[in-house]
Amino acid sequence: xxxxxxxxxxxxxxxxxxxxxxxxxxxxxxxxxxxxxxxxxxxxxxxxxxxxxxxxxxxxxxxxxxxxxxxxxxxxxxxxxxxxxxxxxxxxxxxxxxxxxxxxxxxxxxxxxxxxxxxxxxxxxxxxxxxxxxxxxxxxxxxxxxxxxxxxxxxxxxxxxxxxxxxxxxxxxxxxxxxxxxxxxxxxxxxxxxxxxxxxxxxxxxxxxxxxxxxxxxxxxxxxxxxxxxxxxxxxxxxxxxxxxxxxxxxxxxxxxxxxxxxxxxxxxxxxxxxxxxxxxxxxxxxxxxxxxxxxxxxxxxxxxxxxxxxxxxxxxxxxxxxxxxxxxxxxxxxxxxxxxxx
Numbered sequence: 001x002x003x004x005x006x007x008x009x010x011x012x013x014x015x016x017x018x019x020x021x022x023x024x025x026x027x028x029x030x031x032x033x034x035x036x037x038x039x040x041x042x043x044x045x046x047x048x049x050x051x052x053x054x055x056x057x058x059x060x061x062x063x064x065x066x067x068x069x070x071x072x073x074x075x076x077x078x079x080x081x082x083x084x085x086x087x088x089x090x091x092x093x094x095x096x097x098x099x100x101x102x103x104x105x106x107x108x109x110x111x112x113x114x115x116x117x118x119x120x121x122x123x124x125x126x127x128x129x130x131x132x133x134x135x136x137x138x139x140x141x142x143x144x145x146x147x148x149x150x151x152x153x154x155x156x157x158x159x160x161x162x163x164x165x166x167x168x169x170x171x172x173x174x175x176x177x178x179x180x181x182x183x184x185x186x187x188x189x190x191x192x193x194x195x196x197x198x199x200x201x202x203x204x205x206x207x208x209x210x211x212x213x214x215x216x217x218x219x220x221x222x223x224x225x226x227x228x229x230x231x232x233x234x235x236x237x238x239x240x241x242x243x244x245x246x247x248x249x250x251x252x253x254x255x256x257x258x259x260x261x262x263x264x265x266x267x268x269x270x271x272x273x274x275x276x277x278x279x280x281x282x283x284x285x286x287x288x289x290x291x292x293x294x295x296x297x298x299x300x301x302x303x304x305x306x307x308x309x310x311x312x313x314x315x316x317x318x319x320x321x322x323x324x325x326x327x328x329x330x331x332x333x334x335x336x337x338x339x340x341x342x343x
Contacts (some may be wrong), residue, residue: 025241150257154284161244175201194220204232206240215238223265226275
């Protein structure tokens with residue numbers, strides 16, 4: 001028993017010694033790490049000090065050189081010379097100088113310096129440019145639509161499916177912001193079959209085809225077919241112009257071998273037709289049947305809705321639409337003519 005106890009005591013002492021040695025080694029390693037970190041920090045501080053000193057020396061050298069150069073310029077008289085050349089009212093930085101405005105020739109007749117020309121009436125070369133842009137076309141004007149590969153053919157069935165509306169439609173309002181700019185949206189907007197524009201506004205839905213080709217915006221539907229988009233949406237049996245075979249967009253007309261109509265709504269409205277479709281179909285039927293049946297065909301269809309006042313109002317609105325830069329030119333329904341087409 002005594003020997004066992006002695007051995008156990010010896011083992012305990014050995015373990016204690018080993019633990020003490022391990023602690024000493026750990027303490028030494030920690031001390032070494034602390035010393036290394038301290039030396040690294042000292043080295044970093046020294047580097048920063050040297051960099052700061054170098055920067056200070058450079059700044060001092062730079063300031064000294066600037067001062068010397070300024071003294072040289074003063075001695076040479078360059079400073080006074082530069083002050084004289086400097087403008088009194090310098091232009092603000094970033095401002096853009098407006099291009100020089102060319103003077104237009106005075107409306108008064110210029111003085112005649114030759115005695116030979118004093119008796120001759122002066123020629124006004126600017127007379128052709130004085131025409132008002134918003135001048136209405138004359139009543140006897142002609143609408144010229146280019147001829148296509150095939151002749152246009154219409155029947156009484158086409159005249160019977162021409163659209164109409166109980167209420168007039170105000171142009172340039174639906175789908176426009178407060179500044180009068182059209183709202184385009186390639187993601188949430190709907191595409192109009194006529195003008196190819198994806199806009200946030202009212203669009204029709206065809207009960208027959210139920211396709212994208214049956215979507216027409218309010219302005220296109222009113223100008224090209226004489227129909228109101230609100231009334232079309234309320235009618236569950238409404239059929240689109242494509243399914244009625246009276247669509248006059250550039251794509252459908254080219255498919256039939258006909259040329260696009262172009263921007264003819266203002267002219268069509270001025271001569272008494274309520275839409276482009278009415279003009280195309282009724283005039284062709286009139287030519288085929290002659291002057292005797294022309295009165296019967298145009299009765300109830302040729303007279304624009306709202307009388308003469310409605311004609312004037314819609315004409316001015318459509319004219320403003322044509323002249324709006326970057327807007328949707330619905331009557332020039334060629335997709336290539338839309339510069340802001342988001343599709």
